[in-house]
Amino acid sequence: MEILQTAFMQRALLAAVLVGITAPAIGIYLVQRRQALMGDGIGHVALTGVGLGFLLSTSPVWMATLVSVLGAVTMELIRAYGRTRGDIALAMLFYGGMSGGVLLINLAPNGSNANLSSYLFGSLSTVSPTDVITISVLAAFVVLVTVGLRRQLFAISQDEEFARVTGLPVRTFNLLIAVTAAVTVTVAMRVVGLLLVSALMVVPVAAAQQITRSFAVTFVLSVAIGTAVTLAGTITSYYQDVPPGATIVLLAIGLFVVLTVAATPLARRRARALKSAEAEAEVEARTAEAAVPAARRLADDIAVRH
Template structure:
């Protein structure tokens, strides 16, 4: 018990754990939509596309959330514009935008680091132990907004996720739902930047959702289990980071991956070992 309570005596750990739990919940919920729609590449594209926004925000001494949000929205609109106004498929549009924005971000970060003699690697890999109260507040605001929108549009997003043509046939605004989902994904990635950074955020989006996908069939059940996996991974990763002096973002991702491996091996309906033993 003392080991569990020890990290909580430090204010930086309290803030870090709060952000980790919020991000674990948020990524799990939004990640379920990414998984069932097979849009993992979209999450990867948007996560890398916020990098120039982070660099410009740092250069102009602006809130990093604002810079990342603007870059994420611009990249989302670019992907949507290329996909809807040309014959280029969505995955190709993601690849074009993702690579261009990421390249621009790397150039900006390299230039800033060279001229100011500072290290900005936390943009890529996260540094949750440095979160401030303002970071906690901003992350919570984004999370509440995204979760409220998901709750309000749950039925529409459910129908749209599993039968896009059917949703269009009954009159649902499919293009608007497409854009809305992209914006929600972008905001989720922005909220997660301090925790795991640009490089690892996709793992936190997809791995808890994939773990839940192996265990249950219905979307709402999948979301609840994914949230549990996300929260457990975030808290466990933070404690491992504290006690073993590990980088927090990778520790969180590895715990989530470990839980996925357990589900992959022992899922009652799809587990590699359980299904083989039944046969």
């Protein structure tokens, strides 16, 4: 195939697969915790790390990882202890991260608007061999956490109080989820872009939830959807010369719409079956209630005769 004959597309496709796996893998826990927009906030903060990378002439990806991890930990602490002013502090963190990143990139000697755009919206041609190695290492960490600790993370995402009662270190795992989300943002930024990475964490999970009922099946299907749309979006971007990040997200949203429409008749059948089962249970309960007085009368008659 022509697309596999160019080195930069080989790197881009490999990065796309890793992004497609890791983003929904951590995204499912964020969706369960009702923190779907956390990735968007981390993406804003990560831009400051990219700017620092350019300014200090170091790896923007590793610097973005460091800054986004610090930002994610700060967000989690604000969420836990911020009380009524927490939303204001988070907003300042998000906007400050974005503004700081734009300023630092423009101050850097090798920074430019082109560099800024590639990190905001993704760019296939800028995925270097070093980026592939970095993304692979970070993706391995994300998979190790999201799969290896899936039972603990699921318990905490469903009910923190119950998880705390069972003896799980809830605060530690909350911080781990935040750090893993931050690492995922830096994994995905070269392909999807910092402004769109949150969509890839959330939309495949939401699409999978339309046709699944269990957590395990939703996890597997959302990863499959994420991988499929990132590969399809990357290939489309190559042949049609369109931005990869926007293409990937639009494909994910399109698949979400298709699955939602397809799942509607199934949901109606499930609702009718549930109503029918409830009606049958109610009839059986009433029959049982009516049978009790009759049984008592029969027992009384027998007692009187004897």
